Amino acid sequence: MSEFDLIAALRERLESSPPGARVRLGMGDDAAVTVPEGATATTVDAIVEGIHFERATAPPRSIGHKALATALSDLAATGAKSGEAYIVLGVPSGLGTDESLEIYEGIAALAERTGTAVLGGDVTRSDNMFLAVTAVGHLSSADAAVPRAGARPGDAVLVTGALGGAAAGYELLRERGVPDPPEADELRRRHLEPLPRLAEGAALARCGASAMIDISDGLGADAIHVSRSSGVELSIELDAVPVEAGVAAVAGSLGTDPLALATERGEDYELLACIDPEKVPEAVAALEQMGTPLTRIGTAAPGSGVVLREANGRVREPRGFDQLSQS
């Protein structure tokens, strides 16, 4: 199949994605033309075979899903509504047309679910497979965007959902003899097909969140990003951190601490938000309507850095995923 034929086939798969009210020129032109209103949030994210996923453990459909999900998660962290996406696919010679199309099926399904119009892309040969996704979201105004830099001393530190599921799912997928807990399928799904917290991010923005980030590098590492950008200390009580069901069982089998899976490994794509404590009840109620727990895990204070405090008062060093340090 030639490049043009493959692109045509991939385009066909994506034409089912919702066209988007803002779209004037879509796929097949040199550039897509849209008419945005208010402000626009744009993010790019790449996932690479051997670094972010292994084809042995990740079905093609989930590779496509995850590539789009990680980009949409960045939009969620600013409070934006998802609008459009652009996909670059690097295809190794060993990847069949069917697998390429399955990758795009995963993208198209999540695009549909999140109201995202896939408007363009590029397909190229590459030694290892990669996907680079650009996601464009929309905000009523630039002031509506929640930055990393807005946390103030006294703000409550909150986290959506529960953590550790993606890391536990990854360990189960590696098939190193860890027995399946009852939640095993859900844990694997957390790793393979995370769902970006778009509605939750928008609700937290409406409720007045001062700073937000998605937990992609690990709770500790992402808290450091907020702390540095905002110029505050974030103090987190580890026994308040919500740990996903089944994570403790997997951690037990591995002989490790569930909190290490929940705070040091990342890829949960939950949101970490800072917010005036008076606004917490409203935010909790708003997310409850979506069926998503919102848990207070700490407080912002004058100073710098991140303190992860155990129930016994001992302080842990924040750790996170930093791929270029890995050998």
Added chain:
Amino acid sequence: MSEFDLIAALRERLESSPPGARVRLGMGDDAAVTVPEGATATTVDAIVEGIHFERATAPPRSIGHKALATALSDLAATGAKSGEAYIVLGVPSGLGTDESLEIYEGIAALAERTGTAVLGGDVTRSDNMFLAVTAVGHLSSADAAVPRAGARPGDAVLVTGALGGAAAGYELLRERGVPDPPEADELRRRHLEPLPRLAEGAALARCGASAMIDISDGLGADAIHVSRSSGVELSIELDAVPVEAGVAAVAGSLGTDPLALATERGEDYELLACIDPEKVPEAVAALEQMGTPLTRIGTAAPGSGVVLREANGRVREPRGFDQLSQS
């Protein structure tokens, strides 16, 4: 150097790029936030080591330049003004920090020259180096965008600048014993650091171009894209095609036809435009002010397909660059 440190270093290099009047949140947040006016044109383009460039022949600076240039060239083809760019860099383990930074110097220099704000990106390990660039341009309205699909029977077919320079430059860079013509440095630059025709694209749009495309795959292949999208035949007189100075000498050394380099090889990043013949003089005058030749090479007619006609009346088959067909 860790991922975070490398990103910080790369970010520093790019902070010199013009911030852009529309930008509210720039680098370092989960997503960049801008306030567009009118309509937005968005394109993504990837270049991969071993497919689009070889590190043996392409200095890191030119790799960065070319990655951004190819994306901006797509904006030029819609008539948009360049606004913002987002860069994904896949870094092989053999690539040093200095080389990574030089790549970004090439991006930053072209960004500055074209008034493009580099607002975000992602850096990841990868077996082979790749760069994926998202470029966002701005238009006064969606109607101002020139599509591929607007060519009408009777339109003149025009091309900016001259063709074949990039292919000739590539042959010189391969060092297969082709002697340098006097224009050798310029030909190599055409291959390594093409300049997107942004001002020319905007002028052609203002002058009423009905269809436009940038010549990345080769004149014949790109003419086919316009022909298919517009539902017209494009008839091109090969002896009217402007061939870059020095191309004939390189073609002679290779024992090939200069017109093959000019029409079958691509990467010249000139613009192919269709326009009402009555508007041609105004368009030629507008581009003359920029020092850019605009040459009529053919005519759109009812029908389909692309006819490349030699001076003797013989018709050539259009050929172009189709990477996935290459073994």
